[in-house]
Amino acid sequence: MELKWLEDYLALAKHGSFSKAAEARFVTQPAFSRRIRSLENWLGVSLVDRAQYPTSLTDAGKAFLEQAESLKNQIYASRNQLTCLVNDQAEIVVMSQHSLAVSFMPDWLEQIEPMMGDTLIRVNTDNLHDSLESFLAGTGDFLLCFSSPEILKQLDRDDVECLKVATDRIVPVTAVSAHGEPIYSTNQSSLRLVTYPKDSFLGRLIAPVCSPNPKSGLTMQKVCENALAEGLKALVIKGYGVAWLPQSLVKKELDEHTMAILPEPLQSIDLNINIYRLKGKPSAVSARFWQYLLTQYTDNA
Numbered sequence: 001m002e003l004k005w006l007e008d009y010l011a012l013a014k015h016g017s018f019s020k021a022a023e024a025r026f027v028t029q030p031a032f033s034r035r036i037r038s039l040e041n042w043l044g045v046s047l048v049d050r051a052q053y054p055t056s057l058t059d060a061g062k063a064f065l066e067q068a069e070s071l072k073n074q075i076y077a078s079r080n081q082l083t084c085l086v087n088d089q090a091e092i093v094v095m096s097q098h099s100l101a102v103s104f105m106p107d108w109l110e111q112i113e114p115m116m117g118d119t120l121i122r123v124n125t126d127n128l129h130d131s132l133e134s135f136l137a138g139t140g141d142f143l144l145c146f147s148s149p150e151i152l153k154q155l156d157r158d159d160v161e162c163l164k165v166a167t168d169r170i171v172p173v174t175a176v177s178a179h180g181e182p183i184y185s186t187n188q189s190s191l192r193l194v195t196y197p198k199d200s201f202l203g204r205l206i207a208p209v210c211s212p213n214p215k216s217g218l219t220m221q222k223v224c225e226n227a228l229a230e231g232l233k234a235l236v237i238k239g240y241g242v243a244w245l246p247q248s249l250v251k252k253e254l255d256e257h258t259m260a261i262l263p264e265p266l267q268s269i270d271l272n273i274n275i276y277r278l279k280g281k282p283s284a285v286s287a288r289f290w291q292y293l294l295t296q297y298t299d300n301a
């Protein structure tokens with residue numbers, strides 16, 4: 001049995017529908033339904049009466065509800081106890097998107113290092129979907145991610161606090177030749193595009209802007225997909241195509257004029273970088289860290 005099955009079931013009981021619970025758990029409804037079914041198969045009983053609308057629990061499901069909550073709490077309590085036994089050093093865990101772990105975290109950690117002292121900062125990187133799910137499951141102390149209406153909706157909860165810690169811009173970039181000329185130009189009729197999978201966070205985000213207005217006469221030919229911004233950056237450097245990348249990730253190349261931002265009709269996207277934490281009973285070190293962040297960033301608009 002998987003812990004996320006218990007958390008899915010508790011979400012279903014709370015929200016009363018598969019669609020709302022799936023949205024709260026940041027998974028698709030088919031995937032959420034499969035996980036509930038997996039829990040039922042493992043237990044050997046039906047927990048949900050699928051013949052009823054709206055969704056209702058079976059007698060077995062109602063009986064299991066309290067046990068599911070207790071099991072979840074026991075598992076997290078055991079993990080915390082074991083962590084305290086084996087870790088003499090204070091630590092905080094930050095869940096982060098891959099691109100932010102590369103483009104933002106190094107400078108940010110250097111900035112906050114004097115306050116952290118000997119505290120171990122453990123950065124767990126993943127795609128946004130899994131980072132968000134792990135954060136809401138209590139796996140980490142904080143979630144660091146780009147903000148978007150989609151993310152704000154998922155984290156618009158009474159038990160979640162948020163601070164804006166920085167801003168960034170997703171910009172269309174090209175490599176610059178040894179002669180100082182951009183390899184790709186908006187004067188060309190067609191540009192080679194290296195981009196993110198369409199179902200990824202950044203892929204969905206840039207989809208509206210990587211299709212220029214037909215009146216511009218400019219078309220984009222997708223030639224490669226990569227979920228990692230660092231991978232796309234490497235392709236741009238090789239001259240393989242144009243990509244939309246976090247400006248912080250390519251700051252060095254832009255400053256050294258080995259890469260250039262393409263002008264209109266291509267568009268850039270401004271994004272906030274937010275950090276989130278779950279309310280409750282944080283560790284002493286994570287509470288101190290949050291208070292430090294409040295003093296630094298409370299005035300951010």
